Amino acid sequence: MPKPFQRVLVIGIDCATPRFLFGPDRFDLPHLQRLASAGCWGRLESCHPPITVPAWASMMSSKDPGTLGLYGFRNRKDHSYDGMFTANASAVKEPRVWDILSRAGKKVVVLGVPQTYPPRPVNGWLVTGFLAPSTDVDYTYPKTLKAELEQAIGEYILDVKDFRTDDKDRLRDQLFAMLDNRFDAAQYLMNDKPWDFFMMVEMGADRLHHGFWRYCDPQHPKFEPGNPYENLLRDYYQALDRHVGDLLRNVGDETAVMVVSDHGAKSMTGGVCVNQWLIEEGLLTLERPVDKVTRFEECTVDWSKTKAWSSGGYYARVFFNVAGREPQGIIPAESYEAFRDEMVARIEGMCGPDGAPMGNRALKPKDIYRQVNGVAPDLIVYFGDLDWRSVGAVGFDSVYTFENDTGPDDANHDHYGIFILDDRSGRGGVEMTGLQLMDVAPTVLGLFGMDVPADMQGRAVLSS
Amino acid sequence: MKRGVVIRLTGVNVHETGKTLVRRLVELGGNAECVDDTVTMLDADSRLESRSLDVEVAEYDTPDFAAEKILDQLSELGLVDLENTGYTPEEEERIRARLADLGYID
Numbered sequence: 361m362p363k364p365f366q367r368v369l370v371i372g373i374d375c376a377t378p379r380f381l382f383g384p385d386r387f388d389l390p391h392l393q394r395l396a397s398a399g400c401w402g403r404l405e406s407c408h409p410p411i412t413v414p415a416w417a418s419m420m421s422s423k424d425p426g427t428l429g430l431y432g433f434r435n436r437k438d439h440s441y442d443g444m445f446t447a448n449a450s451a452v453k454e455p456r457v458w459d460i461l462s463r464a465g466k467k468v469v470v471l472g473v474p475q476t477y478p479p480r481p482v483n484g485w486l487v488t489g490f491l492a493p494s495t496d497v498d499y500t501y502p503k504t505l506k507a508e509l510e511q512a513i514g515e516y517i518l519d520v521k522d523f524r525t526d527d528k529d530r531l532r533d534q535l536f537a538m539l540d541n542r543f544d545a546a547q548y549l550m551n552d553k554p555w556d557f558f559m560m561v562e563m564g565a566d567r568l569h570h571g572f573w574r575y576c577d578p579q580h581p582k583f584e585p586g587n588p589y590e591n592l593l594r595d596y597y598q599a600l601d602r603h604v605g606d607l608l609r610n611v612g613d614e615t616a617v618m619v620v621s622d623h624g625a626k627s628m629t630g631g632v633c634v635n636q637w638l639i640e641e642g643l644l645t646l647e648r649p650v651d652k653v654t655r656f657e658e659c660t661v662d663w664s665k666t667k668a669w670s671s672g673g674y675y676a677r678v679f680f681n682v683a684g685r686e687p688q689g690i691i692p693a694e695s696y697e698a699f700r701d702e703m704v705a706r707i708e709g710m711c712g713p714d715g716a717p718m719g720n721r722a723l724k725p726k727d728i729y730r731q732v733n734g735v736a737p738d739l740i741v742y743f744g745d746l747d748w749r750s751v752g753a754v755g756f757d758s759v760y761t762f763e764n765d766t767g768p769d770d771a772n773h774d775h776y777g778i779f780i781l782d783d784r785s786g787r788g789g790v791e792m793t794g795l796q797l798m799d800v801a802p803t804v805l806g807l808f809g810m811d812v813p814a815d816m817q818g819r820a821v822l823s824s
Numbered sequence: 825m826k827r828g829v830v831i832r833l834t835g836v837n838v839h840e841t842g843k844t845l846v847r848r849l850v851e852l853g854g855n856a857e858c859v860d861d862t863v864t865m866l867d868a869d870s871r872l873e874s875r876s877l878d879v880e881v882a883e884y885d886t887p888d889f890a891a892e893k894i895l896d897q898l899s900e901l902g903l904v905d906l907e908n909t910g911y912t913p914e915e916e917e918r919i920r921a922r923l924a925d926l927g928y929i930d
Contacts, residue, residue, distance in 0.1 A: 412928070432928070432929070434929050446911065446923070448910055567926075655930065657930075671929065
């Protein structure tokens with residue numbers, strides 16, 4: 361059994377993508393790559409769905425989204441047609457690794473981890489993530505940390521503002537400012553507070569990929585050579601790497617260091633107007649047809665003639681209108697599974713605008729989760745296995761759109777993020793395979809020499 | 825005679841923890857008092873049955889953290905409602921719009 365570590369540092373980079381750190385296209389990132397070549401590294405398979413919420417909660421609790429009962433940022437409260445809630449920290453009912461460490465007497469610092477607002481007490485200090493409404497609220501634990509932090513670093517930046525802006529210079533500048541701000545906060549907390557476990561997450565890489573992919577990826581359909589942002593992904597990752605290097609100067613061999621991401625990113629081809637498709641398939645009926653692009657929530661649905669509807673985003677959540685379950689359900693309960701199988705076949709059989717099969721995936725929660733809690737979608741759908749996003753609005757001329765309904769977005773999420781662990785055992789850069797998001801929390805506990813709770817679904821990735 | 829849940833605290837920082845626990849119970853809409861090392865949750869309507877709970881405050885817990893751990897216990901026993909989404913309706917709508925702007929949802 362390896363000797364337990366006194367301290368563990370986890371640096372989270374939302375959406376950090378393996379190809380930029382590990383692959384032949386990798387950027388020159390000396391600090392991150394030195395960590396990887398000293399320890400072990402690999403792709404980290406995300407959860408279903410591979411999205412910030414619930415991925416970070418799944419990672420740090422080692423429970424799958426079905427067990428958490430969280431299937432995205434917005435979830436159905438009940439089986440009504442419009443009862444939804446935003447899944448913030450209050451929705452996470454399973455202990456995360458800092459809760460377990462707190463109860464064991466370890467001092468923890470948690471900075472910017474998604475789904476930590478509103479702040480819950482820890483044995484240490486917590487600064488919530490971007491789901492805090494603003495910095496006017498109490499976004500820290502203890503409450504006094506807010507004023508202390510703002511005195512130390514100035515305004516704390518929760519997220520970029522006006523992400524959908526066409527002013528790309530402004531967006532770029534905000535991303536770098538937020539990066540600097542997050543690491544300023546990390547440096548302050550790391551040096552001022554006595555900690556055993558320190559975890560931070562920076563969101564900027566996610567915003568960067570979504571906002572600038574087309575300018576940086578020559579394979580993107582909208583790429584224009586010589587554009588002013590052509591090297592922005594590289595520049596950002598290198599700035600991030602420098603910050604990581606500066607942070608690592610604060611720790612020595614007593615600290616195991618992990619760098620992780622919740623999912624990756626890839627080029628996005630376009631959007632599938634899923635509710636439009638359901639209408640054309642005769643599965644969804646509106647009381648009044650629309651004559652322009654209209655948000656689905658603004659439409660009046662004829663539920664007596666509707667079997668399915670969907671929520672959009674980077675993936676689709678498809679819901680069925682089941683008799684005895686939904687208020688005006690029409691699918692007989694005894695036909696539910698047969699209907700679901702039919703929907704899987706229809707969705708996975710979809711062809712794209714070029715007539716070729718899209719490669720869609722339609723997943724049943726019962727097949728992918730240990731438990732299905734809360735009100736789960738009936739199907740989780742990845743169009744083109746995430747080459748396409750899902751658009752919930754209706755009123756389009758076609759099921760396929762190449763213009764975003766909400767504004768510029770060039771990338772979708774991908775199923776694999778990154779994992780780097782330097783446990784100071786001189787592994788020499790071993791590539792690990794088969795790593796999954798839920799392995800991170802057990803690994804943290806293992807690094808402290810603590811037992812992994814039996815209900816954690818992942819495994820500890822330890823020195824051997 | 826006052827009725828309610830009696831929480832007897834032992835260990836370290838019990839007085840500070842007791843005061844903090846009372847403050848948090850009041851914040852959650854209840855009524856409580858702390859005498860010596862005992863916190864009593866008071867129920868004006870006397871609907872709460874008399875019940876007692878012995879809690880040892882762990883040596884490394886701050887009073888704040890220890891009080892929240894007790895609240896978690898009380899919540900599991902159904903004696904305190906900790907349900908709090910943290911958002912006002914206006915904040916929920918602002919967050920929803922921000923998430924749509926970011927592309928996470930429609």
